[in-house]
Amino acid sequence: MIxxxxxxxxxxxPVITLVLVSLNILIFFWDHQWRLNSANIxxxxxxxxxxxxxxxxxxxxxxxxxxxxxxxxxxHGNAVHLLGNLIFxxxxxxxxxETIGAWRFSLxxxxxxxxxxxxxxxxxxxxxxxxxxxxGAIGGVLGTYFLLFPTSVIELLIFPFVFRPIPVVAWKLLGxxxxxQVFVPQEGVANWxxxxxxxxxxxxxxxxxxxxxxxxxxxxxxx
Numbered sequence: 001m002i003x004x005x006x007x008x009x010x011x012x013x014p015v016i017t018l019v020l021v022s023l024n025i026l027i028f029f030w031d032h033q034w035r036l037n038s039a040n041i042x043x044x045x046x047x048x049x050x051x052x053x054x055x056x057x058x059x060x061x062x063x064x065x066x067x068x069x070x071x072x073x074x075x076h077g078n079a080v081h082l083l084g085n086l087i088f089x090x091x092x093x094x095x096x097x098e099t100i101g102a103w104r105f106s107l108x109x110x111x112x113x114x115x116x117x118x119x120x121x122x123x124x125x126x127x128x129x130x131x132x133x134x135x136g137a138i139g140g141v142l143g144t145y146f147l148l149f150p151t152s153v154i155e156l157l158i159f160p161f162v163f164r165p166i167p168v169v170a171w172k173l174l175g176x177x178x179x180x181q182v183f184v185p186q187e188g189v190a191n192w193x194x195x196x197x198x199x200x201x202x203x204x205x206x207x208x209x210x211x212x213x214x215x216x217x218x219x220x221x222x223x
Contacts, residue, residue, distance in 0.1 A: 036079045091154070123192040147205040
């Protein structure tokens, strides 16, 4: 499934979303030495390993592993991994950024990423497998969108089965995405980070007073 665009009437340029996209692209190519098909080379030590984070939290003198909770959000294993994340960020990020404000969006984005990482560590604290990618934080974007704009229409491409965009209501698409993460674990994919980020996004909406309060703010956009 490839989301192409939503139907929200954005009025402003989504600066934070575009900055995040640009940073992810820049760091990907820098890390892969400006080649699409190489492995992580330059920043391989900045990926997050759950067992090392636990060791740091448990009193190990080297606290560098805690830094990787942040750095790993901007790293991707390959071009497909990067492209998939950035498509979702570009489709769902602008509406959230404009509705809750750029500075809140930037802070919450990192917060969602941290929660996503914490959930992944909780589920498998002894893992030494490198964990990387923006999908946990983007899961937060999706969870926020799910509650704020459930009836927004998303144009979706179901490649390779459907070659023309079809309209799908956001709550159905994002609800399916969430359930897929829960019930269809994938080898090499941090599904529980996705789940944690999504739930963190939903909790953010509730903490801000709920959908009605957020949508009624003067700068909010509407479906």
